[in-house]
Amino acid sequence: MKTAVHITHEAVQKIGGIGSVIAGLATSPSYNSYYDRTIMYGPLFNSEGNPSSRLGKDGVVLYSGIDNYDVEKFTHIFSPIEKKYGVGIVYGKRIIANETDPNNSNETDIILIHVNNMRTDQTDKLKFILWENYGIESNRYDDWDYEQYIRIAVPYADIISALSSKDDELTHFSHEYMGMACCLKIESEKKKGKFKNHRTVFYAHEVSTSRSIAENLPGHDISFYGVMKNPELTGRSMESVFGDRSDYYRNELVKRSSQLDGIFAVSRLIAEEIKFLNPETDDKKISVVYNGIFLKKTDSDSKKASRETLKKYCKTLFNYEPDLIFTHVTRLVSSKGLWRDVMLLEELDEIMIREGVSGFYILLSTLIGTGRPSSEIVKMEKEYGWPVLHKEGWPDLVGMELEVYDMMNRFNARSRSVKAVFINQFGFNRHSTGNRIPENAQWLDLRAGSDAEFGMSVYEPFGIAQIETVQFGGIAVMSDACGCAGLIEPEFASNKSSFHIIDFTSDAKDMDMGELLSLNNDSRRSIERNMLKNEAQQIFEKIKLAADENKMEKNLAMSQKLSFRIDWDHIVSKNIIPAVKKLFR
Numbered sequence: 001m002k003t004a005v006h007i008t009h010e011a012v013q014k015i016g017g018i019g020s021v022i023a024g025l026a027t028s029p030s031y032n033s034y035y036d037r038t039i040m041y042g043p044l045f046n047s048e049g050n051p052s053s054r055l056g057k058d059g060v061v062l063y064s065g066i067d068n069y070d071v072e073k074f075t076h077i078f079s080p081i082e083k084k085y086g087v088g089i090v091y092g093k094r095i096i097a098n099e100t101d102p103n104n105s106n107e108t109d110i111i112l113i114h115v116n117n118m119r120t121d122q123t124d125k126l127k128f129i130l131w132e133n134y135g136i137e138s139n140r141y142d143d144w145d146y147e148q149y150i151r152i153a154v155p156y157a158d159i160i161s162a163l164s165s166k167d168d169e170l171t172h173f174s175h176e177y178m179g180m181a182c183c184l185k186i187e188s189e190k191k192k193g194k195f196k197n198h199r200t201v202f203y204a205h206e207v208s209t210s211r212s213i214a215e216n217l218p219g220h221d222i223s224f225y226g227v228m229k230n231p232e233l234t235g236r237s238m239e240s241v242f243g244d245r246s247d248y249y250r251n252e253l254v255k256r257s258s259q260l261d262g263i264f265a266v267s268r269l270i271a272e273e274i275k276f277l278n279p280e281t282d283d284k285k286i287s288v289v290y291n292g293i294f295l296k297k298t299d300s301d302s303k304k305a306s307r308e309t310l311k312k313y314c315k316t317l318f319n320y321e322p323d324l325i326f327t328h329v330t331r332l333v334s335s336k337g338l339w340r341d342v343m344l345l346e347e348l349d350e351i352m353i354r355e356g357v358s359g360f361y362i363l364l365s366t367l368i369g370t371g372r373p374s375s376e377i378v379k380m381e382k383e384y385g386w387p388v389l390h391k392e393g394w395p396d397l398v399g400m401e402l403e404v405y406d407m408m409n410r411f412n413a414r415s416r417s418v419k420a421v422f423i424n425q426f427g428f429n430r431h432s433t434g435n436r437i438p439e440n441a442q443w444l445d446l447r448a449g450s451d452a453e454f455g456m457s458v459y460e461p462f463g464i465a466q467i468e469t470v471q472f473g474g475i476a477v478m479s480d481a482c483g484c485a486g487l488i489e490p491e492f493a494s495n496k497s498s499f500h501i502i503d504f505t506s507d508a509k510d511m512d513m514g515e516l517l518s519l520n521n522d523s524r525r526s527i528e529r530n531m532l533k534n535e536a537q538q539i540f541e542k543i544k545l546a547a548d549e550n551k552m553e554k555n556l557a558m559s560q561k562l563s564f565r566i567d568w569d570h571i572v573s574k575n576i577i578p579a580v581k582k583l584f585r
Contacts, residue, residue: 001168003037005160007152007179011042011110012056012094015369016331017291018175018205020099020464021266024292026106027098030573034580035171037109039163041156041182043148044090044112055110059094066090066114077162085122085155088114100296111159115151126154129188130181134256137246146249153181157189170198171580174260176205180253183260199583202257204265206461207273208250213242214481215335219519220458221481222527226508226516228276233513238277241513251277258282262583264289264576266462267483287579290487291462292568295471297560298448300553303472306449307547312438314360317388318419322360324352324547326418327450329465332365332400337479340456342407343529344477345418347536352417357544359418363408364446366424367399377425377434386434387423397424448472451547452539456502457481470498471563473556475542479504491565495558497542502535504528 010019025031026038044054044066051067063074066088078089090112098104127138127150138150164170174183183200190198214224227233227241238245245251257263257274258281265271271286311321326345330336345361352359366372376395380386390397390405397405401424408422425433428443447453447468455466456479463482470476470488476499478485485501492498507527508516546555564570 001036001165002034003039003164003168003170004031004035004173005039005041005170006173006175007041007182008175009042009178010175011040011112012054012059017462017464021203021205021291022175023096023099024294024568025572025576026096026108027101027104028569028572030569030577032106034577038106039160040094040108040110041152041159042112042178043152044088044114047088047114047116054090054112055092055094058096059092059110061090061092063089063091078159081155081158081162084158086117086119087151087155088117089155089159090114098294100294109163111163113152113155115148115154118151118154122154123151126150126181126185130184133188133191134184134259136252136256140247141249143249149178150181153185156182156185157195160186166197168197169584170195171583172198172200173203173264174201174257175203177208177250177253180256184256187259197584199262199580200260201262201264201580201583202254202260204254204257204263204270204274204461206266206459207270207277208254209238209245209248209277210273211335211459212245212248213238214459215333217517217519218521219516219524220337221479222505222508222524223516223519224459225481225505226511227513228272229505229508230511230513230516235279237279238273241517258285261285262287262579264579266291268486269481269483270461287575287582288486289575289579290566290571291464291484292571293464293468293471293563293566295563295567296444298472298556300556303448303552303556304549306445306447306472307451308449309438309441309445310360310362310449313436313441314419316436316438317421318360320358322418323357324359324543325449325451326359326361326454326543327364327446327452327469328362328454329364329446329468330455332367332404332424334400335457335459336365337456337458338363338365338404339407339525340479340528340532341454342411342420344454344456344532344536344539345411345415345420347532348540349415349418351536351540355540355544357417361418361420362423362446362450363404363420364423364426364428365404366426367401368424369426371426371432374431377432381434381436387421387425390422390424447474450474452477452543455479455482456504460484467499467566470566471559473546473552473559475499475546477539478502487566492562495562497545497555498559498562500535500539500542502531504531506531 051064051069062071065082094110096106130136174180217223255278263286310325314322372395408420450469452475453469454477460482463484466478467476480503488499
């Protein structure tokens with residue numbers, strides 16, 4: 001039996017990109033023709049509540065040691081492990097569904113570990129192994145995030161052994177740093193002659209150290225990737241340039257990915273960052289395995305209906321129907337470079353004034369991942385006109401949301417052809433986002449109805465959201481810091497009007513290392529603004545083409561045809577399964 005074990009913080013709930021990747025993998029026919037079984041493994045974040053609901057709305061609990069709950073007599077398997085390590089085990093099944101086709105789903109095993117009361121002697125044993133074999137000094141880190149992912153690794157080998165036979169082939173996927181301790185535990189057992197049919201993989205959705213550097217440098221991606229491309233860099237590591245990061249536990253865990261059997265990098269950028277972080281990493285271990293999109297077949301009538309829904313929403317909010325529609329659906333983090341959206345909108349506004357066309361920009365992003373209560377959204381609509389107008393404080397603007405609204409507000413005060421709305425709420429329907437949304441609105445309208453999805457991030461390992469509009473005939477406007485640029489550029493070479501990649505680091509080619517590292521906010525913003533001013537006309541022409549209803553049917557047919565090349569199953573069969581097979585040769 002071939003089994004895939006995915007170690008992740010998104011074992012129960014899809015929080016971000018990793019959840020989408022796992023859904024793409026687990027519902028791919030190519031994945032399921034190779035793997036007989038999928039196991040999800042992670043920490044139990046909350047021990048309160050009903051035992052039967054611990055695995056989420058799509059999960060069925062079969063055993064819970066913390067609740068003395070056992071539906072199918074698993075006590076004899078899990079109870080000895082729980083007693084040995086002082087943990088609680090929750091085990092069951094979970095349905096993972098394809099995001100665009102609910103009928104395409106996969107039932108997976110799921111294991112969550114309650115580690116709050118774990119025996120310290122058992123934890124200390126693993127920490128000693130990590131220090132002795134891999135040089136990880138756990139005593140330096142007092143962060144619970146580090147501690148819980150060390151603790152779930154303590155019983156990991158025993159649990160996996162209990163659920164598999166010695167002849168099974170197992171692939172252990174550490175999604176980012178979270179599963180590294182589990183995989184290193186397996187590697188230490190392999191050195192003893194155990195787990196011969198097991199392979200460990202670091203699934204690099206990002207490089208944590210790269211993100212922390214790129215987000216915090218005043219020059220952001222211009223400095224960071226400018227350094228990576230600089231000829232002066234030859235032979236130097238990330239820490240030799242940007243300083244020692246050994247006090248950052250994620251850095252230390254990710255660096256040990258070189259000890260695993262394989263490293264799956266979600267883009268060529270990430271593969272280069274892995275080598276930059278740890279030049280000793282064997283090139284042969286690194287495989288570039290791009291992410292995919294969930295392909296949805298559609299026609300021009302459906303696309304036009306989605307555009308009409310967004311136009312109607314603009315009419316309700318701003319009293320006009322736009323000619324062009326821009327969207328940005330994203331997590332609200334600094335790496336998304338949202339100020340670049342405003343800079344580009346300012347340039348487009350000037351062009352559109354001259355051209356006599358209007359535009360509507362929708363930013364859907366929030367710090368509240370679970371969403372605000374529907375009743376609060378309706379109340380804010382009635383009281384002060386949310387989401388056009390916002391107020392500081394819960395249930396409205398919190399944290400970084402205030403800064404984003406300030407940018408949108410200042411833009412709207414000056415713009416004449418384009419207006420922007422900031423929806424700080426997840427979802428796009430009346431239940432989630434208020435009564436001002438057209439009655440038939442749905443999430444898909446934001447994708448199918450958009451003429452352009454913005455995504456000019458300063459750090460974006462892949463960027464699934466950036467290219468989701470492409471299959472519907474919209475264009476992806478992205479920075480060269482987006483890993484997906486390396487996928488879409490060759491696959492859509494015959495239809496370059498489907499995307500526009502902005503190389504913000506082009507000016508960095510003339511800078512030396514000292515200039516790159518000392519780049520300040522003002523200088524970086526000047527580079528960004530000049531770059532967007534130079535690119536804006538070309539971007540406008542592509543967006544106008546995407547919005548041309550006379551050419552929409554032809555454009556859509558071409559986009560749907562080419563998008564097959566970036567569909568999850570195509571990606572899995574072309575890149576991921578071959579990379580897995582290579583591990584077992």
